[in-house]
Amino acid sequence: MFSAQDLRALDRDTQTWSRLSTILAAADLDDLAYVYRIGRRGKPLKPYILKWWGPSEDLIHTLQSEHGGGEFRILVRRGNQMIFSGEIALAALLNRQY
Numbered sequence: 001m002f003s004a005q006d007l008r009a010l011d012r013d014t015q016t017w018s019r020l021s022t023i024l025a026a027a028d029l030d031d032l033a034y035v036y037r038i039g040r041r042g043k044p045l046k047p048y049i050l051k052w053w054g055p056s057e058d059l060i061h062t063l064q065s066e067h068g069g070g071e072f073r074i075l076v077r078r079g080n081q082m083i084f085s086g087e088i089a090l091a092a093l094l095n096r097q098y
Contacts, residue, residue: 016086023076023084027056031078035063038071038087064093 023031033055036044049067052059055076063072069092076084 016088019084020074020086020088024055024057024059027054028078029054031055031076031083033059034075034077035059036073036075037067038073044073060090061093064090068092 031054033050033052034048035050035052036046036048039045050059050062059074063069069090071087071089073087074084075082
């Protein structure tokens with residue numbers, strides 16, 4: 001059974017994915033995403049590993065396939081305004097060879 005704290009953490013995670021999905025689905029070319037890997041101490045490692053104009057749903061696939069998944073901090077700016085800031089965790093894609 002989940003504690004109240006666990007449920008709040010799950011809800012925040014759902015909200016983070018919902019907000020990020022909305023931004024990626026729009027694929028606005030005025031947006032600029034910066035992606036940082038999260039280090040062992042839970043802090044973003046600098047410099048950023050990816051800078052992406054007009055972030056789209058391909059961003060998630062790129063983080064999984066080219067960066068091996070993991071924990072990431074994503075910042076999305078539209079001009080001088082920060083429109084998204086959040087942390088996500090992604091599994092690496094399986095490399096199947098037939």
